[in-house]
Amino acid sequence: MHLLEERKAFTLFLCFLKCISTAGVKNSVHNKAVMIGEDATLFCDLTATQENTSRVVWQKQTSENHQPETFFIIHKDGRTEHRDLQDHVRFVGNLMENNGSIQLMGLKLVDDGIYTCIFTINEQQAQKVISVTVLVPPVGSVMGSTHVSGAFSVDLASCMASGARPAARVFWRLGALNTSLNTHTSSTEHSDGTFTVQSHIYGVPSKHLHQKKIQCVVQHITFTEDLELEYQINVHYPPDLVIISPDDPNNPAEAEEYHCEVDCNPTPTYIWKRMNESEGRAPRYEGNKLFLPKSSVDLNGVYICTASNQYGSASGSVLHVNLTGCSVFRWCILGVIFIVVLCSSVVLKYSSGRKTCGVLIKKQGRT
Ligand SMILES: *[C@@H]1O[C@H](CO)[C@@H](O)[C@H](O)[C@H]1NC(C)=O
Ligand SMILES: *[C@@H]1O[C@H](CO)[C@@H](O)[C@H](O)[C@H]1NC(C)=O
Numbered sequence: 272m273h274l275l276e277e278r279k280a281f282t283l284f285l286c287f288l289k290c291i292s293t294a295g296v297k298n299s300v301h302n303k304a305v306m307i308g309e310d311a312t313l314f315c316d317l318t319a320t321q322e323n324t325s326r327v328v329w330q331k332q333t334s335e336n337h338q339p340e341t342f343f344i345i346h347k348d349g350r351t352e353h354r355d356l357q358d359h360v361r362f363v364g365n366l367m368e369n370n371g372s373i374q375l376m377g378l379k380l381v382d383d384g385i386y387t388c389i390f391t392i393n394e395q396q397a398q399k400v401i402s403v404t405v406l407v408p409p410v411g412s413v414m415g416s417t418h419v420s421g422a423f424s425v426d427l428a429s430c431m432a433s434g435a436r437p438a439a440r441v442f443w444r445l446g447a448l449n450t451s452l453n454t455h456t457s458s459t460e461h462s463d464g465t466f467t468v469q470s471h472i473y474g475v476p477s478k479h480l481h482q483k484k485i486q487c488v489v490q491h492i493t494f495t496e497d498l499e500l501e502y503q504i505n506v507h508y509p510p511d512l513v514i515i516s517p518d519d520p521n522n523p524a525e526a527e528e529y530h531c532e533v534d535c536n537p538t539p540t541y542i543w544k545r546m547n548e549s550e551g552r553a554p555r556y557e558g559n560k561l562f563l564p565k566s567s568v569d570l571n572g573v574y575i576c577t578a579s580n581q582y583g584s585a586s587g588s589v590l591h592v593n594l595t596g597c598s599v600f601r602w603c604i605l606g607v608i609f610i611v612v613l614c615s616s617v618v619l620k621y622s623s624g625r626k627t628c629g630v631l632i633k634k635q636g637r638t
């Protein structure tokens with residue numbers, strides 16, 4: 272029988288099946304996956320036979336080099352002969368026990384390939400085929416840029432699992448956004464046999480997507496658990512609706528401070544203006560806040576807040592009316608009504624302070 276006429280892996284395999292029956296090799300074709308950098312022991316023995324091995328030849332085929340090439344020989348007396356991979360392979364078996372196992376140390380990507388060990392026993396040959404896959408974990412990353420709100424779908428972000436072997440699986444967990452976002456995944460093979468998988472996420476950059484969190488998931492044979500990479504969508508959009516609210520919403524007539532609020536990104540700058548700004552006291556403005564101290568009837572009027580960022584601006588207005596500047600608003604109103612009814616409008620001149628107001632009320636009580 273021509274047991275070593277093999278030229279191709281398939282032939283090797285067929286031959287190997289015959290070898291099993293003739294020489295008693297127990298193991299079948301083995302697939303061995305080993306993490307890059309680790310050591311790999313390639314087990315090869317013929318312990319079932321009583322005969323003594325005269326030598327073991329190790330051959331290797333790679334995806335580039337389909338011809339099996341001898342890289343290591345173990346002689347009957349235990350002497351070893353390197354043809355290749357000198358510092359990289361060592362004999363760990365024992366020919367007395369028909370054990371021709373070797374160890375590949377510090378696996379590199381180039382060690383990926385099909386290994387064959389060939390025993391020579393009494394002029395007959397037997398062999399075993401081990402397919403070694405070198406595993407490389409991916410490096411995961413997620414990135415994206417800020418998008419200006421618009422009507423057309425854009426590439427919002429991308430997730431990458433690079434330099435992995437075999438290729439990693441990359442997908443997105445979108446939650447409730449799964450209906451508004453689309454994904455596209457592609458894979459690139461590098462010359463060293465590693466893969467980079469990239470998954471893009473597309474969607475219309477609306478302000479509703481701003482600060483929404485999505486998750487990219489990378490799965491790989493070398494991972495004990497999924498690698499989860501969070502991404503927060505960032506959308507820039509102009510101010511829309513300006514809302515001006517008093518510091519105490521339950522008592523707007525006594526407001527001393529108004530806040531201008533607007534939804535936009537990035538943060539706007541605020542400009543306050545008083546309608547028909549005339550002479551007299553100027554109120555104090557600070558960012559989105561307008562300060563109108565009590566007892567400041569002369570500051571009554573309409574105030575306009577304009578919020579702007581680089582994408583646009585929006586305005587809102589508030590009418591500030593402080594009748595007397597009293598803190599006890601109801602009492603003042605009462606006082607004012609009382610004065611209007613009982614006295615003449617001249618009295619109004621005096622009701623410009625808390626104390627005056629109190630006096631007026633007392634006067635009302637006595638009357
Ligand atoms: C195998 O080798 C051992 C020791 O070298 C020897 O005693 C034995 O007879 C040999 N067996 C055969 C079948 O040649
Ligand atoms: C062959 O040698 C290896 C390395 O020493 C060992 O781990 C393995 O168990 C041996 N095989 C048998 C069948 O004894």
Ligand SMILES: *[C@@H]1O[C@H](CO)[C@@H](O)[C@H](O)[C@H]1NC(C)=O
Nearest residue numbers: 445446447448449450451452
């Ligand atoms: C979106 O997610 C919901 C559950 O969160 C699921 O029921 C639905 O089938 C998903 N739709 C798509 C298009 O994946």
Ligand SMILES: *[C@@H]1O[C@H](CO)[C@@H](O)[C@H](O)[C@H]1NC(C)=O
Nearest residue numbers: 545546547548549571572573
């Ligand atoms: C403010 O000024 C405008 C014109 O600049 C005028 O039409 C309007 O009547 C004024 N309003 C008040 C309350 O004075």
